[in-house]
Amino acid sequence: MRTYILNDGSKLLLLYIDGMIRLQSIEDNVLRPLINNGLPQGIDRIRSLAEMLGREWLPLTNVKTEQTLEGLIQHILKGSLALLVDGMASSLIAQVQDFETRSVQEPKKESTLRGSKEGFVENIRTNTSMIRRRIVHPDLKMESFTIGRYTQTEVVLAYIRGLASEKVLAEVREKLGRIEADGIIDSSYIEEWIENSSFSIFPQIQNTERPDIAAVSLLEGKVVLITNGTPFALILPVTFWSGLQSADDYFERFVFIILTRLIRYTLTFVSLALPAIYVALSTFHPDMIPSSLMINIATARESSPFPTVIELFLMMFIFDGLQEAGVHLPNQLGPVVSIIGALVIGQAAVEAGLISTPIIIVISLTGVAAYTIPRYSSTLPFRLIRYLLLIVSGLLGFVGFTFGIIFLLIHLVMLESFGTPYLSPVAPFDGKRIKDVVIRYPFWAKKGKSKGGGKR
Template sequence: MGSISNNLGKNEAYLREQFLNCSDIIFRSFIMKDESKLLLIYIDGMVRLQSIEDNVLKPLIFNGLPQGIDKIESLAEMFRCEWLPLTNVKTEETLEGLINHILQGSLGILVDGNVSSLITQVQDYEMRSIEEPQKESALRGSKEGFVENIRTNTSLIRRRIIHPNLKMESFKIGKYTQTEVVLAYMQGVADERVLLEVRTKLNKIDLDGVIDSAYIEEWIENSSFSIFSQIQNTERPDIAVASLLEGKVALITNGTPFALILPITLWSGLQSADDYFERFVFALLTRWIRYVMAFISLAFPAIYVALSTFHPEMIPTNLMIGIATARESSPFPTVVEVFLMMFIFDGLQEAGVHLPNQLGPVVSIIGALVIGQAAVEAGIISTPIIIVISLTGVAAYTIPRYSLMLPFRLIRYLLLFWSGFLGFVGFTFGVIVLLIHLVMLESFGTPYLSPVAPFDGVRIKDLIIRYPFWVRNGQKKKGRD
């Protein structure tokens, strides 16, 4: 049954069959003043009941339809002109379309003798208020974060970019969920080839349901088997806006507070919002500290194993004597010690993430102190290993993007494995394999190591030094200076 019948009983029977065993679907039948039969269908908990009673039931039951014009036109005209508090009123001529609107939280109205229905948007369901982002906190800047409602998220972007060139295209993805995904971009700034590729991939997605933006991310990224994400996720509207102004594309998914930004590079994961909110001198210092600490988190355990096991002559004599003395009672090789402590540290970190907020930090800190101290006193682990793993763990937390911390964690184990067998030869081999993979990797046509490889002298300036905004725009600072 496709089109709406002029027999209200047939329409109601079909709809009740489709919504069988759906206790939250409400059917309410009424007889208007002119004795016309009326049927309202909506989902309990997703509509404003007070609005329905004030703007639909009372006018229709007590006043009826205006006289002298057709019923369906009168019904639509009545809502559009006389009872305007119900916004976005439209008609629907198919039962499939009516069902789709009802499932999205709209109110469906059927009148006996009419071959079309009236759809009014009266959605009203619980949603989280706008709060400060939890995963991307910044010392300065906006404290607003995306929420699970897609219209709230698009409005947060619209409030910051007041220009008609900001385009937002809508897609419905998911056979059962019909999740709305908005493609946001700046017309004339974004690369048309990237837009075409994104549209094509979105239209090819074949999923039963989309619960989170991660479903979209895995489907559209270029190299799904790479451990490096080619799409950045963010819950900060200011980061999304800055990316759009740079010519990037944003994907906003209904039901998730994370927007997807593309294309990106490796260096995007090492840049923080505070880099552009604090004075450029301090941003330069903190950025280079972050680069150094990121390298330490990636390679320090492997370098320590290679030096202490295969190349002790490269370590100062006094320091090497201290390391050897501390390891004298240890029953395990250095590589095994480092692996055990790394594994325990990552396990405690994972436990802290999944435990309640009040218990997570306590378990992580106390667990690390107790286990580390007990292992040293028992002679299982040497003291230098505790220092190496602690510094490595702290250094990893300087990486702003959690999506970059995860591949760094895996690469840390791989480099440790090669260094434990071949020393610096194995370490060099692992680094070369990593660089080859990164050079070959692309994010929607953008090389992953750009602007370093291939080298771009203009774009690399912002990577090395955070210039003042008036320098980046090619303008001279006005004033007494």
């Protein structure tokens, strides 16, 4: 709180939080001339300090008036400068925020071989500007919400009028308005508040730190939520296939992406079902395995003290533990611990006779196949389902595996993301939008506007 008295006796009070505004330019350009020279007088006489600030300062910065004490406090806490003039009933709010922010960098979570190298940052104004640079149209709308009792976090709802579904927009606005939280620190807080099925293991909202993906999603009729303080924007609605599609699918030629997607979808199923299928075949249905291969498997397991399902469960648990250790360790140590740890533990377990060699091969193939899933949030449900399928297959063989897959498909068919069926456009079938699921058609072959269903 700083008080200034001018030559004519006028009193001026400045209210701000140190470190959040650029006060030096205001002192040099406005306050020092006022203190030394008083009110500037030209052809049209200026009679008061409030009049001078309205005339002289409005063209220089974003200045507005505030009538209430509560509004004044909120502006100050968000990094604005408040000016109170003696004799003036309202305060002047100057938005001159100046705090340290991270510069725009390449996204680390969604790196691509080709495409934009820009990524969202923690500053919401920078993020909205990166989207507006890509979509230069007046129908791009952005609505602001303030959420969080103590944090007062700004959340921007972005959409393209005429492309986004009004039903989806109404639902999102209603859910944002019902959030009653003490604080919103990250966009993940918003995600848990507004998703349709909180207890489903499948993500119903996509997160991204790439402004180009956010822009493409808006053009597909989706809705984007940008939260201040986090580089991850939320995209909705989404489908099951969104998590299996990579940004590079749209930056490379469509001819090659057809093969890439087929490989990715096949390996996704391998990462989900290979351990369960191996247990079902080797334990309950050995007659389905070629005799020579079954003899080799039985020979390798001759000295193993545990049943096959226990061996697989232990190795999967160790593999996931090493993966978690690699995520939380420093960048220089993470890959070393994950790779060397898996090799050392696996080799030692085989030499000690605790684990058979085919188990190591199955777990290795499962782990490699899981890494082909582009989005980390999409790999988490598969990790859990892998354990569940392993358990039911270890108890009932292929009967348990079949029932597990059926229950999984029933759940996916019943799941929705803001009115969009989770397995669409496959179930229910939509011939117009299915072009971009298994294969990627060339851009010139895609016709029609999507209405909130989206493709990516």
